[in-house]
Structures are given as structure tokens and as C-alpha cells.
Amino acid sequence: QTVVTQEPSLTVSPGGTVTLTCASSTGAVTTAYYPNWFQQKPGQAPRPLIYSTSNKHSWTPARFSGSLLGGKAALTLSGVQPEDEAEYYCLLYHGGAQPWVFGGGTKLTVL
Amino acid sequence: QIQLVQSGAEVKKPGASVKVSCKASGYTFTYYPMHWVRQAPGQRLEWMGWINAGNGDTKYSQKFQGRVTITRDTAASTVYMELGSVRSEDTAVYHCARADITTYGIDVWGQGTTVTVSS
Numbered sequence: 423q424t425v426v427t428q429e430p431s432l433t434v435s436p437g438g439t440v441t442l443t444c445a446s447s448t449g450a451v452t453t454a455y456y457p458n459w460f461q462q463k464p465g466q467a468p469r470p471l472i473y474s475t476s477n478k479h480s481w482t483p484a485r486f487s488g489s490l491l492g493g494k495a496a497l498t499l500s501g502v503q504p505e506d507e508a509e510y511y512c513l514l515y516h517g518g519a520q521p522w523v524f525g526g527g528t529k530l531t532v533l
Numbered sequence: 534q535i536q537l538v539q540s541g542a543e544v545k546k547p548g549a550s551v552k553v554s555c556k557a558s559g560y561t562f563t564y565y566p567m568h569w570v571r572q573a574p575g576q577r578l579e580w581m582g583w584i585n586a587g588n589g590d591t592k593y594s595q596k597f598q599g600r601v602t603i604t605r606d607t608a609a610s611t612v613y614m615e616l617g618s619v620r621s622e623d624t625a626v627y628h629c630a631r632a633d634i635t636t637y638g639i640d641v642w643g644q645g646t647t648v649t650v651s652s
Binding site: 423458460469513515520522525527 | 568570577578579580583592594595628630633636637638639640641642643644645
């Protein structure tokens with residue numbers, strides 16, 4: 423069974439920079455995994471942030487960026503704002519019998 | 534504007550089936566695949582399956598294989614997700630989400646449908 427792993431929790435100070443990562447049990451994540459990143463606040467539907475590794479949606483704030491880092495997908499927040507406190511999920515494409523798998527989510531605290 | 538509007542909350546007894554609909558508007562329905570994702574209370578997002586809205590091809594998570602069926606009605610621009618033999622662990626919010634067929638980017642989510650399984 424394919425497992426996608428994220429940091430369970432991270433804490434960052436306002437104005438700081440933080441990187442969240444997303445790893446696959448199948449091996450190094452590449453662009454062929456089409457990483458998507460989502461932000462979710464309590465009681466709300468997930469909000470898309472990044473698709474295809476590093477592409478932003480028209481509503482994605484400039485402080486969010488996506489990349490590949492050390493065999494993982496990564497989401498970097500630069501100049502963190504208090505409103506960025508949320509749960510962040512990655513989604514990876516694996517094809518085959520289990521095409522898409524979400525990570526377990528990272529709870530980001532801004533303190 | 535682009536919208537996905539889902540059907541209302543459901544309460545089901547264990548062993549029953551539940552069918553949730555997702556009506557799309559504001560774009561060409563057949564051009565975009567649709568995912569179904571669920572989230573149990575306090576739990577992670579969980580991918581269930583997706584459908585190519587153009588040709589109806591589907592792919593399901595191994596976890597739900599045999600229990601979930603995703604279909605679409607192109608005339609109604611609506612996608613359906615039916616989950617059979619429900620149990621208490623299937624209590625969750627179920628979302629549809631639109632994807633781009635070339636970039637695989639998910640850009641629009643339905644508002645979610647709460648399904649409660651209780652005897």
C-alpha cells in the first residue's frame with residue numbers, strides 16, 4: 423500500500439519561512455507525481471494552492487511556492503502571516519492500482 | 534462562475550447505500566475529470582476515485598474497490614458517487630473536486646456532503 427508522508431506539525435513565527443515536505447513510499451517524488459498542495463481551515467473545504475509541483479492558481483498568494491527538494495515535494499511559505507495557520511495536505515499521482523494518495527497533513531501553527 | 538454544488542446531508546443505517554451528487558456549472562463538463570474525496574471527523578483527506586467526465590472511465594482507490602461507483606450524466610452535468618454497504622467508519626464529509634486533464638491540477642471543490650451512518 424502506497425503511503426504519502428508529511429510532517430505532522432510545524433511551528434513558525436510571523437514573518438518567518440517554513441518548508442513543508444511530502445514523501446512517497448514508492449521512492450523519490452518527481453514532476454510525474456503531479457504534486458498538488460491544499461490548505462484547509464476548520465470547517466472549510468480544502469483550498470487549492472499549488473498544482474503540478476510548482477504552478478500557482480490565480481488566487482494563490484505570492485508567499486507560497488512549490489518545488490521538489492531532496493526527493494520530496496515541498497511547499498515553502500515565505501513571510502508567513504497569521505492567517506496561514508491551517509492544515510496543509512499534499513496529493514500525489516502514482517498511477518496504476520492506486521492513482522492518487524493524500525498525505526497525512528501538516529498542522530502549521532503560526533506563533 | 535465555475536461551481537460544484539453537491540446534494541444535501543444524508544443519514545443512513547449500516548448496510549445501506551448512499552448516493553451523492555455533484556452538479557457542475559460554468560464550464561464544459563466533459564473536459565474535466567472529477568475526483569471524489571472524503572474526510573472523516575478529525576481525520577485526513579482520503580482519495581476515493583475519479584471519473585473522466587468525457588468518456589466515463591473510472592479509477593478507484595483499492596480501499597473502496599467493489600464498494601464505490603462513480604458515474605456521470607453529461608446531459609445534467611452531474612457526477613454521482615455511490616457507496617454501498619456503509620458502516621459507521623464511512624461517516625464523513627464527501628467532496629467532489631474538479632481536475633485539469635493535462636496538468637492534473639485540482640482547482641475547484643464542492644461544498645461537501647455530510648454522510649452519517651448510524652443505527
